[in-house]
Amino acid sequence: MSSIRLSAEQMGAALAKGEITSVALTNQHFDRIAQVDTAVHAFLHLDKEGALAQAASVDAKRAAGEKLGPLAGVPLALKDVLTQKGIPTTCGSKMLEGWRPPYDSGVVTKLKSAGVVILGKTNMDEFAMGSSTENSAYGPTHNPWDLTRIPGGSGGGSSAALAAFEAPLAIGTDTGGSIRQPAAVTGTVGVKPTYGGVSRYGLVAFSSSLDQAGPCARTVLDTALLHEAIAGHDPRDSTSINSPVPQVVAAARRLDVKGMKIGVVKEISGAGFQAGVQTRFEESLQLLVEAGAEIVEVSCPNFEYALAAYYLIAPSEASSNLARFDSMRYGIRVGDDGNRGAEEVMNLTRQVGFGREVKRRIILGTYALSSGYYDAYYGSAQKVRTLIKRDFEAAFAKADVLVSPTAPTTAFKIGEKSDDPLAMYLNDIATIPVNMAGIGGMSLPCGLAPEDGLPVGFQIMSPVMQDDLMYRVGGTLEAALNSKWGHTLISQIPDLQVR
Amino acid sequence: MAAISRDDVAHLARLARIEMSTEELDHMAAELDVILGAVARVQEVSGGDVPPTSHPLPMTNIFREDVVKPSLTNEEALSGAPAKIEERFKVPQILGEAE
Numbered sequence: 001m002s003s004i005r006l007s008a009e010q011m012g013a014a015l016a017k018g019e020i021t022s023v024a025l026t027n028q029h030f031d032r033i034a035q036v037d038t039a040v041h042a043f044l045h046l047d048k049e050g051a052l053a054q055a056a057s058v059d060a061k062r063a064a065g066e067k068l069g070p071l072a073g074v075p076l077a078l079k080d081v082l083t084q085k086g087i088p089t090t091c092g093s094k095m096l097e098g099w100r101p102p103y104d105s106g107v108v109t110k111l112k113s114a115g116v117v118i119l120g121k122t123n124m125d126e127f128a129m130g131s132s133t134e135n136s137a138y139g140p141t142h143n144p145w146d147l148t149r150i151p152g153g154s155g156g157g158s159s160a161a162l163a164a165f166e167a168p169l170a171i172g173t174d175t176g177g178s179i180r181q182p183a184a185v186t187g188t189v190g191v192k193p194t195y196g197g198v199s200r201y202g203l204v205a206f207s208s209s210l211d212q213a214g215p216c217a218r219t220v221l222d223t224a225l226l227h228e229a230i231a232g233h234d235p236r237d238s239t240s241i242n243s244p245v246p247q248v249v250a251a252a253r254r255l256d257v258k259g260m261k262i263g264v265v266k267e268i269s270g271a272g273f274q275a276g277v278q279t280r281f282e283e284s285l286q287l288l289v290e291a292g293a294e295i296v297e298v299s300c301p302n303f304e305y306a307l308a309a310y311y312l313i314a315p316s317e318a319s320s321n322l323a324r325f326d327s328m329r330y331g332i333r334v335g336d337d338g339n340r341g342a343e344e345v346m347n348l349t350r351q352v353g354f355g356r357e358v359k360r361r362i363i364l365g366t367y368a369l370s371s372g373y374y375d376a377y378y379g380s381a382q383k384v385r386t387l388i389k390r391d392f393e394a395a396f397a398k399a400d401v402l403v404s405p406t407a408p409t410t411a412f413k414i415g416e417k418s419d420d421p422l423a424m425y426l427n428d429i430a431t432i433p434v435n436m437a438g439i440g441g442m443s444l445p446c447g448l449a450p451e452d453g454l455p456v457g458f459q460i461m462s463p464v465m466q467d468d469l470m471y472r473v474g475g476t477l478e479a480a481l482n483s484k485w486g487h488t489l490i491s492q493i494p495d496l497q498v499r
Numbered sequence: 500m501a502a503i504s505r506d507d508v509a510h511l512a513r514l515a516r517i518e519m520s521t522e523e524l525d526h527m528a529a530e531l532d533v534i535l536g537a538v539a540r541v542q543e544v545s546g547g548d549v550p551p552t553s554h555p556l557p558m559t560n561i562f563r564e565d566v567v568k569p570s571l572t573n574e575e576a577l578s579g580a581p582a583k584i585e586e587r588f589k590v591p592q593i594l595g596e597a598e
Contacts, residue, residue, distance in 0.1 A: 102575035195555045209554050238561045239554075308538040319515060326516070328590050330579030342591040343516065351518035359517055364531060366511045367503070380541040382551030387544060389552060421530060422537055438555025464556065 004032050005491075008074050008168040008222040015062070015073045022055035022062075022073030026117050029075045033119070033166045035498045041141050042151075042161035044080050045088045046120035051075070058115045070225050072115030077167035079158050080121035081128055082213065083202040084108045091204050092124040092136040092154075095331045095353030105202020106234040107171060107213050114229040119167055122157030126355045127322065128178055128206045130154050131427035134418050135357045142414070143186060145454055145493055149411040152182030152427075158216050159186040163493060169226050170216040175207050176310055177407075177431025179214050180443035184406035184457020187445040187489050189223045189474070190216040194465050195438030196241035198227075199234030207317040208239075210310075210435040218490050220444055220474045224252035227467070243465065251468035252475040258292030262473065263399025267303040268430040274409045276449025280456040281405045284446040287480040288473070296399050300391035303433050305384045310432045311425060312368045312381035318358075319365030325353065360421065388436045396463050401473050404430045406443040406457030430459060440467040444474045445489040446481060455489065502535045503528055 003011060003025055014020045030048055037043055058073040078084060081091050083101035085108075090096045104112070111118060125135035133141040133156030143151040144164040151160040155172035159182035162170050172179035174192035183190030191214045198213045205211060215226035231245040262285070269281060285295055327333040327349035328342070335348035354362070368377035395402055407427055417424045434441035439461055446458035458477065462470040482488055505528045512519045512527075519527065573586050582589040 099579050102571055102578050196558075235563065239556075239558060241556075302544060305541055305544055308540040311534065311538050312541065323516075327581060329588055331581070333581035336582065336591050340591055342593045345591045346516045347518040350516055354517065359519075359523075360527065360530060360534075362515050362517065363508060363511045363527060364534060366515045367507075367531070367535070370511070370514070376542060377538070379551060380545035381538075382553055383545040383549040384541045385552040386549050389555075422533060436555070 002028050004028050004165045006168070007219045008071060008217055009219070009225060011074045011168060012070045012072070022058045022117060023052060025073065026051050026055040026075050026119070029119055029167060036164050036496045037166060039142060039147055039496060040144055040160050040164045040166070041139060042077065042122055042157045042164060042166055043120045044090060044092070044123050044138055044157070047087050047118065050087065051117050051119050054112070054115070054117045058117070069114045069229065071169070071229055073117060074169060075117045075119050075167050076111065076169040076171065077120065077122045077158055077161040078108070078118050078171050079155050079173055080124055081173050081204050082107050082171060083204070084118065084121070087121065089121065089204070090138070091128070092126040092138060093353065093355070093358070094137040095325050097332055099330050101202070103202065106199025106237060107230050108202065110230045110232070116169070116229065122155070122161055122170065124157055125154035126358050127204070127318070128154040128173055128175055129318070129357050129361055131177070131181055131424055132414070132417070133157060134414060135355055137355055140414055143411045144496060145187065145411065148413055149454070150185065150414055152185040152411070154178040155182045155216070159183055159188050159190065162186065162188045162216060162218050163490065164496060168218060169222060171213060171230070172216045173203060173211060173213045174435065175210045175314060176435050177428040179216060180431050180441055180457065180459060181407045181427055183216060183443040185411035185455060187455030187493065188216060188218055189220055189442070189444045190214065191223050191227060191467070191470070192434060192441045193227060193231060193467055194241070194440045196239050197245070197465070197467065198231050199237045199240050201234050201236040205321040207314040208321060209317060210314060212435070220471060220478045221249070221252045224248040224471050241465065246465060246468040248468050248471045251471040254472050255476050255479050256292070257288060257473055257476045260293045260401070260473065261296055261399040262288055262293045263296050263298040263395050263402040265303065265395065265402050265404050266297055266299045267301065268404040268433070272408055273405055274449060276451045277405045277407070277409065277456050280447035280449065281458060284458050284477055284481070285403070287484065288477060291476050291480055298395040298398050298402065300388070300395055300433070302384065302387035302391050306388055306433045306436055307425060307429055309381040309384035309388070310428070310436065311364070312377050313385065315361040315365035316368045316378050317365070319362045319369065322358070322362055325350065357421070385436050388433050392433070392437045392439060401469050402461040404459045406430060406459040410449045410452055410454035410456060434461055439464055440470055442470040442474050444478055446477070447489065448492070503531050
């Protein structure tokens, strides 16, 4: 009897009771991956040997009566932007093909000490730049709900692995929505914690003031369990917050929103959002009202400039961060024939190593930071960032959490938007403000859009270091939806053709 | 008039150390022109005395104690090098004839 469809919490309980071993559970997941991943392509690399060694070690500790955490022995899929010692880390780029980092990221260190079993590395848009995984140098990931559609991005490999039951837990990173939008379009849960809540040490930087690693799973509680496993201060990340981790597991279990004020952000719902997305969003609001919450409308007038500001700030920081890929110390090197100088080799390596979207953003960022344009572009974008923070402050004065649909549409077809960067950027319209202000954001599934039968995401935003509030609301809404439907949303996913 | 020309992109590509073919330059110039047109909207609200935000949370530099700790071995640090020689990174010529 396969256990792959259980929640991570249930797997942890079965392991604790001795109903299954971690080695058996891990093997079941590798079997599943062997059956479906040719079609889904969630993984770029599998570490069967390392995973089974970790599983065996957890089993041995358990047999010896050692007290273990709730996720000890539970498998996980790791986004390929986080380093894991000795395991290939490509960031979805040709630039890092074959690179095996000599150290563990902060997140991986925490996962290992929690006894989590890392199955392998998941596909992503190159250097986390994209909303569909189509920008991966290793080919796109397919949405398990409909293999002709995108699984979101940049963390589409992680979200697809969850939806395809290839792993019950996954790690993503979110710079402008790369955890939440993939969760939305695959009917899974994803959380971008407060900036600084989870270590960025060993997270290959895209935009340092926006990047945040976070937990992904199929239920709110599983996401909370993983959140607590990876969160906390890390002195190796100078932006890591040195204060207690919000009690997100207790909040996810609370199932009560009585008296809470929930703010609907006028500017990121309604017009421009697919009809079925809006319908499911509004039905969810009704459920929250029935659960005792009060809905208030709030206005964040500067959010309409967030997308523009983001596409200046993120590329600017990227143009600086990605300068490290110079072909000298790691990564590929092209054209070093003994006659060419270092600069020429660098130029040729970066031509071959970077894909189109990455080059586009590096050039855009270089432009926005160049003298003569700095004030008009990067400087103006930083001012918009201030205005967005002020909008959030005003909104949180009226509401405990803010909500919106996570993405304007359900999953689109692979190839549909790949030639139109601006249309692609619009996917992030509701998720970007959260990163600009450094607050927490969650996406959880709130139904299937009537017109296409595809999952819709509900976004919850909570103030800095009050991540527990979004878990409290998310847990309550999830329970209300499951009780209304009589089942979970993910249980309705069509069966994948098993090889 | 286009906000950004092919020559501008060629200059930026040189600054960013990315070789680009004529075709790539043309394509990039056309795309960037559209993107810049869209992102220039930030200027609509950036007037006045709004202070810039470079970082989401107020933070100051954090220093660690100046104590020696174990770090990567020489072998580990060189493990990803495209070329190495005598326990060092081997790089193409930086100065001299090739320039």
